[in-house]
Amino acid sequence: MKKEQVVNCQFSVWYPIFKKFTIKSSILPLPQNVIDYLLDDGTLVVPEGSISSQQTHNDSSSDSEADDDVQWSDDESTETVKAPEFPEFNAKVLEAINALGGRVFPKLNWSAPRDANWIALNSSLECQSLSDIFLLFKSSDFVTHDLTQPFIHCSDADSADPVISYELALRKWSELTPGGEFRCFVKEHKLIAISQRDYTQHYHHISKQEASISHSLQGFFRDHIQYKFLDDDYVLDVYRDSCGRVWLIDINPFGPVTDSLLFTWEELSSGSGLTASQAQDDMPQEEGPAFRYTTSEVTVQPSPCLSYRMPRDFVDLSTGEDAYKLIDFLKLTKRHQEAEESEGEA
Numbered sequence: 001m002k003k004e005q006v007v008n009c010q011f012s013v014w015y016p017i018f019k020k021f022t023i024k025s026s027i028l029p030l031p032q033n034v035i036d037y038l039l040d041d042g043t044l045v046v047p048e049g050s051i052s053s054q055q056t057h058n059d060s061s062s063d064s065e066a067d068d069d070v071q072w073s074d075d076e077s078t079e080t081v082k083a084p085e086f087p088e089f090n091a092k093v094l095e096a097i098n099a100l101g102g103r104v105f106p107k108l109n110w111s112a113p114r115d116a117n118w119i120a121l122n123s124s125l126e127c128q129s130l131s132d133i134f135l136l137f138k139s140s141d142f143v144t145h146d147l148t149q150p151f152i153h154c155s156d157a158d159s160a161d162p163v164i165s166y167e168l169a170l171r172k173w174s175e176l177t178p179g180g181e182f183r184c185f186v187k188e189h190k191l192i193a194i195s196q197r198d199y200t201q202h203y204h205h206i207s208k209q210e211a212s213i214s215h216s217l218q219g220f221f222r223d224h225i226q227y228k229f230l231d232d233d234y235v236l237d238v239y240r241d242s243c244g245r246v247w248l249i250d251i252n253p254f255g256p257v258t259d260s261l262l263f264t265w266e267e268l269s270s271g272s273g274l275t276a277s278q279a280q281d282d283m284p285q286e287e288g289p290a291f292r293y294t295t296s297e298v299t300v301q302p303s304p305c306l307s308y309r310m311p312r313d314f315v316d317l318s319t320g321e322d323a324y325k326l327i328d329f330l331k332l333t334k335r336h337q338e339a340e341e342s343e344g345e346a
């Protein structure tokens with residue numbers, strides 16, 4: 001994976017090319033002071049005027065008062081917290097949100113704050129205001145990754161980093177059912193592999209409709225994407241809706257910075273071990289992509305490719321730092337075993 005491939009996978013690069021086949025979105029340049037604010041650990045999360053009193057109260061835990069780094073208002077009350085304000089940017093964001101129907105899914109150049117949804121009041125990435133977006137962005141390691149080390153894992157590490165213009169991508173909020181999401185791996189302009197995106201779940205309809213899903217994803221790729229993107233190798237995220245129509249969700253670099261899901265990067269880069277699925281029986285003229293999906297309710301997927309975004313719990317477990325987590329993990333494993341045994345008996 002080269003730096004240029006990462007550059008080409010920025011939202012603002014691929015969106016204009018594939019606008020017709022993806023969710024309606026707006027792209028706003030991020031002013032430098034907003035970038036500074038996002039990177040600054042010391043400032044409080046949400047700008048003044050856009051915060052509910054309950055949130056303010058939670059942020060203002062009593063021991064924070066001793067923290068000199070925090071920008072407090074003159075008011076001695078802990079209810080009013082002064083954080084930087086960005087009135088012009090705020091107005092542009094609100095205008096874009098309204099134009100997109102009032103609810104948006106936010107991203108930076110590459111990443112959405114998927115690791116931070118737990119912090120939002122609705123436990124979702126749905127945003128209606130700049131403060132909603134800031135809350136997620138400031139809590140997200142994925143967003144920080146975009147800002148601080150977008151070219152990590154690139155093979156041309158010695159070359160100068162390309163200059164990046166940071167942007168806020170706002171996408172119209174769309175209720176996507178996880179069972180309809182697939183990740184497609186494209187190598188040398190060829191669709192070589194398809195993985196169920198949410199591999200932690202077993203979706204009955206995927207195994208039942210494997211052939212037609214694979215067929216429609218191949219058709220979508222061939223008709224709308226192939227040879228139109230700037231690189232030969234890339235990873236496509238797509239959504240197949242309940243009518244069978246396929247939509248482009250995202251384009252990612254072909255390399256370890258992208259989660260390889262039910263494949264390994266070794267398999268994908270070498271192309272070995274990728275056998276075409278049964279789905280190809282009705283299309284003998286050309287060998288199709290390998291198609292993997294989760295086949296059982298009981299799934300433990302310790303993919304080594306997940307290490308860059310490995311949950312803290314797993315790290316603690318593997319280093320033996322948290323005995324309670326280890327006990328929980330063992331209990332969970334036991335439950336899985338029992339479930340498997342009872343399934344076997346049935």
Ligand SMILES: Nc1ncnc2c1ncn2[C@@H]1O[C@H](COP(=O)(O)OP(=O)(O)OP(=O)(O)O)[C@@H](O)[C@H]1O
Pocket residue numbers: 023104105107110111112113114142171172173174175176178181197237249250252259
């Ligand atoms: N417009 C949208 N409305 C609602 N949910 C969305 C929207 N776009 C994406 N999602 C959901 O958020 C998930 C992540 O989106 P996306 O792929 O754009 O983020 P990402 O940061 O690039 O993820 P990754 O790191 O896996 O590439 C999608 O799988 C989908 O479930």
Ligand SMILES: [Mg+2]
Pocket residue numbers: 110111250251252
């Ligand atoms: Mg992505």
